[in-house]
Amino acid sequence: MGSSLPSKEQSQFRQLVKFYETKQHKKAQKTADGILKKFPNHGETLAMKGLVLNSVNKKEEAYELVKLGLKNDLKSHVCWHVYGLLYRSDRLYVDASRAYLQALRIDPENVQILRDLALLQIQTRHFEGFISTRRTLLTLKPGQKNNWIAFALANHVLKNYAEAVKIIDTYSATIVPGDDRESVYERGELQLYKNSILEENGDHDAALKHLERIKDIVVDRSAFLEAQARNLLALERNKEAEEIALELLERNMENSVYHEQYHQAVLSDENVAEEHQPRRKIELCDELSKSNPKMLLPKRMPLDLLDQGSKEDFVKRLDSYVRWFLERGVPALSVDLKSLYRAEWKVLAIEKLFTGFENSLKESGALPAVDNDTHSPVKSGNSSPAVVFWVMLFLAQHYDRIGDLDGALKYINRAIEHTPTVIEAFQVKAKILKHCGNLTEAAECADAARKMDLADRYLNTKCTKYNLRCNKVEEAEANVALFTRDGETRGVQALYDMQCMWFECEIGDAYIRMKKPGLALKNLKAVERHFDDFIEDQFDFHTYCLRKETMRSYVNLLLVEDEIRSSKYFTRAAKAAIRLHIDLHDNPQQKDGSAEQAAALANLSVAERKKAQSKLRKSQAKKAAAEELKKKDNGKADGKKGKGGGDGWMETDPDGSELLKGIKDHMVEAARLLRELEKYAPRDVETHELAFEVAIRRNKYLQALRAVNRAAAVQPRSSASVNLVVRLRLDVEDNEEKTSSALPEVLEVVSTCGTHKIVGDRSLSGYVNEIMTDSAQSSDTRLGCGMALLRIAGNENERSRAMEVLQDLSGASFKTCRQLASSLSSFAKTEEVESFKEAVKEKYPQCTVPL
Amino acid sequence: MSPRQERAAIEFGTVNEKNLVQLQRLNTALFPVKYNDKFYQEAIRAPDGFVRLAYFQTILVGAVMVRFESNANGSSRLYIMTLGVLAPYRERGIGAQLLDHVFELLASHPLCSNVSEIALHVHTENTEAIAFYKNRGFEVVELIEKYYKRGVDPPDCYLLSKKVEPRGNGS
Numbered sequence A: 001m002g003s004s005l006p007s008k009e010q011s012q013f014r015q016l017v018k019f020y021e022t023k024q025h026k027k028a029q030k031t032a033d034g035i036l037k038k039f040p041n042h043g044e045t046l047a048m049k050g051l052v053l054n055s056v057n058k059k060e061e062a063y064e065l066v067k068l069g070l071k072n073d074l075k076s077h078v079c080w081h082v083y084g085l086l087y088r089s090d091r092l093y094v095d096a097s098r099a100y101l102q103a104l105r106i107d108p109e110n111v112q113i114l115r116d117l118a119l120l121q122i123q124t125r126h127f128e129g130f131i132s133t134r135r136t137l138l139t140l141k142p143g144q145k146n147n148w149i150a151f152a153l154a155n156h157v158l159k160n161y162a163e164a165v166k167i168i169d170t171y172s173a174t175i176v177p178g179d180d181r182e183s184v185y186e187r188g189e190l191q192l193y194k195n196s197i198l199e200e201n202g203d204h205d206a207a208l209k210h211l212e213r214i215k216d217i218v219v220d221r222s223a224f225l226e227a228q229a230r231n232l233l234a235l236e237r238n239k240e241a242e243e244i245a246l247e248l249l250e251r252n253m254e255n256s257v258y259h260e261q262y263h264q265a266v267l268s269d270e271n272v273a274e275e276h277q278p279r280r281k282i283e284l285c286d287e288l289s290k291s292n293p294k295m296l297l298p299k300r301m302p303l304d305l306l307d308q309g310s311k312e313d314f315v316k317r318l319d320s321y322v323r324w325f326l327e328r329g330v331p332a333l334s335v336d337l338k339s340l341y342r343a344e345w346k347v348l349a350i351e352k353l354f355t356g357f358e359n360s361l362k363e364s365g366a367l368p369a370v371d372n373d374t375h376s377p378v379k380s381g382n383s384s385p386a387v388v389f390w391v392m393l394f395l396a397q398h399y400d401r402i403g404d405l406d407g408a409l410k411y412i413n414r415a416i417e418h419t420p421t422v423i424e425a426f427q428v429k430a431k432i433l434k435h436c437g438n439l440t441e442a443a444e445c446a447d448a449a450r451k452m453d454l455a456d457r458y459l460n461t462k463c464t465k466y467n468l469r470c471n472k473v474e475e476a477e478a479n480v481a482l483f484t485r486d487g488e489t490r491g492v493q494a495l496y497d498m499q500c501m502w503f504e505c506e507i508g509d510a511y512i513r514m515k516k517p518g519l520a521l522k523n524l525k526a527v528e529r530h531f532d533d534f535i536e537d538q539f540d541f542h543t544y545c546l547r548k549e550t551m552r553s554y555v556n557l558l559l560v561e562d563e564i565r566s567s568k569y570f571t572r573a574a575k576a577a578i579r580l581h582i583d584l585h586d587n588p589q590q591k592d593g594s595a596e597q598a599a600a601l602a603n604l605s606v607a608e609r610k611k612a613q614s615k616l617r618k619s620q621a622k623k624a625a626a627e628e629l630k631k632k633d634n635g636k637a638d639g640k641k642g643k644g645g646g647d648g649w650m651e652t653d654p655d656g657s658e659l660l661k662g663i664k665d666h667m668v669e670a671a672r673l674l675r676e677l678e679k680y681a682p683r684d685v686e687t688h689e690l691a692f693e694v695a696i697r698r699n700k701y702l703q704a705l706r707a708v709n710r711a712a713a714v715q716p717r718s719s720a721s722v723n724l725v726v727r728l729r730l731d732v733e734d735n736e737e738k739t740s741s742a743l744p745e746v747l748e749v750v751s752t753c754g755t756h757k758i759v760g761d762r763s764l765s766g767y768v769n770e771i772m773t774d775s776a777q778s779s780d781t782r783l784g785c786g787m788a789l790l791r792i793a794g795n796e797n798e799r800s801r802a803m804e805v806l807q808d809l810s811g812a813s814f815k816t817c818r819q820l821a822s823s824l825s826s827f828a829k830t831e832e833v834e835s836f837k838e839a840v841k842e843k844y845p846q847c848t849v850p851l
Numbered sequence B: 001m002s003p004r005q006e007r008a009a010i011e012f013g014t015v016n017e018k019n020l021v022q023l024q025r026l027n028t029a030l031f032p033v034k035y036n037d038k039f040y041q042e043a044i045r046a047p048d049g050f051v052r053l054a055y056f057q058t059i060l061v062g063a064v065m066v067r068f069e070s071n072a073n074g075s076s077r078l079y080i081m082t083l084g085v086l087a088p089y090r091e092r093g094i095g096a097q098l099l100d101h102v103f104e105l106l107a108s109h110p111l112c113s114n115v116s117e118i119a120l121h122v123h124t125e126n127t128e129a130i131a132f133y134k135n136r137g138f139e140v141v142e143l144i145e146k147y148y149k150r151g152v153d154p155p156d157c158y159l160l161s162k163k164v165e166p167r168g169n170g171s
């Protein structure tokens, strides 16, 4: 380090490194300047100075200096290392790895650089590289325990299970066990980690024997028993598994996994035939319930298991189960029973039971008496008045859930009249109003709930959300600020710093509705950036977990991080952004926000408008390219992180206009996001719907075909799939304008693998009609088919028949109606869209938002 | 008399600016008079124990609010501004427990050592409340005509009062 310098400067250089490492940036810079005064071309000092400047967010200068330093001293591993660190700080992992490797070529045994490289390799899941780096580190420093553990991990992730186990064993044999709590805990954890590797390898026998051996040092008893149960079950050692599962249940009766393991053990031991399994499971629940009468889950599970043949039994059990809630006033009853709503007959039974309660309370002031051969003890005398309230609240939620909004409103109003001080009732009412399309009153009601307990963050969040749903952005921001006020940053930047993604998604949607694409994009982009941060955050764990030997949670973390973009916020923001990009592509005039331009465009004929729009897109792309150049000239002033000085990301370009202007081609940007969705949300049919929209606009027919096939594979009989099949036929296969420009090979594939495969010999409308008749119960599919028929319709007669289907809105939620209205307006005739909207207004007269 | 049920178990709570609106909702349901902001500001700032919320199975069902008033002659009284229980929750002893709380204030609150009277106004038609107080030692001392400004018919009320022995300082 600094070896080419005289000894005085050499020690100054070491000082400089120390200052940098302890984040004393000012002193570091001064020291660097001191050396440079005498040796202005000293490469390593230049590089180090660059690194220091990078830490105080002077990106441009940093890159310049580091590059200059490197140029002056290409043979220095320090310069290459610094170069790598700089890239690493900008999350350019691949470039950083390359620089580290270069540094290692010069100094192959540099432990610091090897460690940094290993971090990058695990971060990028470059396992082959990781294992070789870890091997080198272990060879160099066999005395350090985390080098052993990390090498074991490297083998584990590459599925060299036997090797991984061997390494842990070798390492464990060398350590002298400490007696203090922490080292016992750590030893146990390491052994449990080893055990999980044995299990993952399918070596259940060895895993069980190993568990037996480590029994005394494992602190996490539940984890120990769970491992035993899993391995025993895998080996079908059912009797033993049963015992362990029971022990687990004794520890926690409300864990459904334990129940499932218990059931599996008993049922396979007794070799119970499929059709008798539910009965037997219920018996097992009942046994447990007898000895643990206070536990809820053993009472709850049979309600899911019972089938229609045991209706009477179901009603009896339901009755005694819900009384427990009603008598204690637990508002969560409705959520608890949600899974029962999948069976129509259970829904009816629930309704009958609760209306029966209501009548009995009205007539006698008490719940009906129960015949006491079974579960609940009979209470004599009057029920508490609170029971009346909870019954009404439940009925409101019940009718809301089954779409009887009038019934729901009737009960919630009566409940509030009965007891006007319960916050939950106002929340339930807000939700019902939302389902009525009455977003204005829903927001007022959510605000009423919020005001009843100003200290409750959840109520504040809900209210903010409802405000945003009706585009009340200012109210929402003021509201949410009540909980973000402390600290230095304010407003949206504070929310950004808190990674408040629900807010960014909701406000993004609001701005889309308000036709403010810049602001919308800014917020949706913010969500995307949080996920980049989450992934970056792993770095902290790579070192921490290896040191702490909490390997089981570390491996879990790696798995979670691998899938983190499948989280609902990421997919939601990505989908909204893609839709926005499509809209901006179709209507580029929105981007510049000029009303005149929009008006001028509106006056043109369709063909002329298309031409003008295409011209507009091109000029926008040019501008974006120019912007990009300008930025490059300014160096990498992008400022990845707001921390450490300067404005935060939300505060620079707050209205997103720069962000918006910087996008050259909205379809390219949409395609980029789609690649993420296709990877992380492949089971979401919307992913493929959007992929189709983008593909067709980019004239990528094979991609369009792929999207249709994927949608059909995920949800073959859904509205989405049916409409995509129809559109592929109409917009691609039968569209001369498109097909005339496509390659013959492409057309060949599309026509052989396209809709013919799905539709077969039927006519297109025959195909749609068949699905429509098949799916009589699902209103969403029926309406989707109506829309598809309207697309196909060749004459007025067919059109009006399709419209008939579309105007029968029974069973359709307000949300569905709203989506349909928006889809229809992309292709149907104005008067058709209008008459559809009329039908919606008739069904949802309270609706306060434009459709 | 039929065998009486036990008094309903309640928990007392206090009012602050975070949950003030709950008290407002309760009072709106209970009283024909609409109280203004000043009233609720007084509620928040009232001396310890002068406002009590009653929770039954975690639900706010009743409240009492009193004010300390000193007379020119040096004596003083506790004035009950509101005392009420939501209709479905009445006749289970919750009102009595709220009134008991007022008696306890008299017995132990430092401000109340010289109090010689508890008083309140009740609408002339509110027979339920009048009976409730009479059964607990209150007497009608005055009929005040045109007491209420609006929303109440007839606009008249009784002044109810219960004399108590001042407990005096330190005794």
Ligand SMILES: CC(C)(COP(=O)(O)OP(=O)(O)OC[C@H]1O[C@@H](n2cnc3c(N)ncnc32)[C@H](O)[C@@H]1OP(=O)(O)O)[C@@H](O)C(=O)NCCC(=O)NCCS
Binding pocket: B004, B005, B006, B007, B008, B030, B080, B081, B082, B083, B084, B085, B086, B089, B090, B091, B092, B093, B094, B095, B096, B097, B120, B121, B122, B126, B128, B129, B131, B132, B133, B135
């Ligand atoms: C006046 C008011 C506060 C009484 O509240 P409450 O909770 O019903 O009061 P209680 O239950 O303690 O007492 C009411 C009656 O029920 C009886 N009761 C109490 N517990 C009972 C029980 N468990 N079973 C049967 N009866 C019972 C009481 O004995 C009492 O009758 P009594 O006066 O003959 O003794 C209530 O009616 C009210 O809020 N009214 C509207 C507000 C108002 O006008 N307030 C007065 C002006 S400040």
